[in-house]
Amino acid sequence: MIVQQEVDLQPFNTLAVPATAERLCAVTTLGELQDALALAQAEHLHLHVLGGGSNVVLHPRLKGLVVQMRIQGREILERLPDSVLLRVGAGENWHELVEWCLGQGLYGLENLALIPGTVGAAPVQNIGAYGVEIFRFIERVEGLTLPDGESVCLSAQRCEFAYRDSVFKNRLRNRFIITAVVLRLPLFFTPEISYPALREQLTAEQAGELTARAVFNAVCHVRRTRLPDPQTIPNCGSFFKNPLVSWFLYEHLQNLYPTMPSYDVPAQPGVAPLRKLAAAWLIDQAGWRGKVFGQIKVHDHQALVLTNPNRVGADAVLAAAEAISRDVKERFGVVLEMEPQVFGG
Ligand SMILES: Cc1cc2nc3c(=O)[nH]c(=O)nc-3n(C[C@H](O)[C@H](O)[C@H](O)COP(=O)(O)OP(=O)(O)OC[C@H]3O[C@@H](n4cnc5c(N)ncnc54)[C@H](O)[C@@H]3O)c2cc1C
Structure with a gap:
């Protein structure tokens, strides 16, 4: 197992924020992972696990040991x-x-x-x-x-x-x-095509029997047209989860905004019924789609995605996220929760 020091993490996170790992090792076997754990324990190092770095916001310096998960099979x-x-x-x-x-x-x-x-x-x-x-x-x-x-x-x-x-x-x-x-x-294919954009795409493409390959192709097509490719426009996918709200708040908002999309949430014993709202719709209604805050741009085609075209740091990303969630809270009384995990700071 090779442990590197002061490693640049910008290539290893899809949001492309500048960050450095005090130490980093890529583990390809269980044995290497155990060695990394032993090192962290012996030297009292905080351990961070990184996969593809597509759902993280990294602060500029990560103290301790970053373990890059590379176990195959x-x-x-x-x-x-x-x-x-x-x-x-x-x-x-x-x-x-x-x-x-x-x-x-x-x-x-x-x-x-x-x-x-x-x-x-x-x-x-x-x-x-x-x-x-x-x-x-x-x-x-x-x-x-x-x-x-x-x-x-x-x-x-x-x-x-x-x-x-x-x-x-x-x-x-x-x-x-x-x-x-x-x-x-x-071993048997059961299509799940309830999502409207997917159905539309399949209707456009699909002449005969619905196959798993056709669904796969349609999903890839819809994603490529709606989501920015992190290789060209750094981002970490949806920045906020779709909020789960009380029926009381949902009905209040539904009266004010009859076209507001919302989704069923399976009932859970002992938990008051909830309704899921579309975070993208709330952010869009608040006027954020396509806007720039600091150097962070809300994606033109999907208001849930924050992009980092100038590859600036975590502070700018988190400040933009904070401004958006504050605005959504003030307008709709809905609290947005961040989806990516924050490392360091
Ligand atoms: C363009 C784009 C589109 C996306 N679309 C979707 C989508 O449609 N649906 C969706 O759910 N997500 C989506 N995401 C988010 C992301 O791709 C997923 O969450 C993905 O599973 C993260 O994988 P990763 O290996 O990059 O994890 P990382 O970003 O490296 O890590 C994410 C978190 O998981 C932890 N972690 C990673 N590996 C391990 C491990 N082996 N053991 C323990 N903890 C671990 C990390 O410590 C961190 O807390 C999207 C992201 C982008 C950039």
Whole structure:
């Protein structure tokens, strides 16, 4: 395991904020990860785990040890008549996995095509797009606990998955490193095309039978037309989660704005009913789409995405996010929660 010092992290985060890691090591095996943990423990270093850096805001200097997850591997553990159990290394590229599964006749992940980042980060925020969330397919998550390095396997239930949330963002934040994800994938394709833009795209393209490949292609097309490519316009995807609000607030806003989009939230025992609003709509209504604050620009085609064309630092990004959420709170009484994780500071 090679540990580098004072490493430039700008190439390793899709928002392209300038940042330096005091120390950095890329781990490709479980053994290397254990060595990194031992080093962090021996030298009392704070440990940060980085996958593809597509959902983080990095402060200029990260003290301690940044571990870049690079563990590879795809292994079929079990084959049943209707499904397959697949174990994937946490450092595998997410989109490449989706495409590979499609080629193998393993279905379910089509709607999650083109989400940047690694497989190990997918359970962290329970990635989701176009009506599908990854939790549906997760059987278990394997990893090491911090700081002791104990090997632990968490069932999907123990991952406490919720909308863009899991135990890894809460109770196990900075206390668990995911090394592999075990997925149960169906061998039969069931289309999920409830999302209007996806349906429109499929109607335009699809002449005959609806296939998983057609859904995959449509998802890729919709994403390419609506979302900026981080390679050319630095960004970290949706900057805010869609807010869950009380029915009281929802009805109040619905009366004021009858065209406001909103979505069902599955009822939970003991929890007052909630309604999900579209953060992009609120930000757009508040006049932020296409606007520049400091040097941060709200994307022209998607108000949820903050872009960093001049590659400025975390302070500018967080100041823009703060100004937007303050404005949305004042206008609509809705609190926006940030989606990316902030490192350092
Ligand atoms: C253009 C664009 C579009 C996007 N679209 C979507 C979308 O449609 N849906 C969606 O859900 N997200 C989306 N995202 C956000 C992002 O791609 C996902 O959250 C992705 O899963 C992050 O993966 P990563 O490897 O880059 O994680 P990183 O950004 O490196 O890390 C994110 C968090 O996960 C933690 N983490 C990473 N790997 C591990 C590990 N092995 N063990 C423990 N913790 C770990 C990190 O410590 C950090 O807290 C988008 C981002 C961009 C830039």
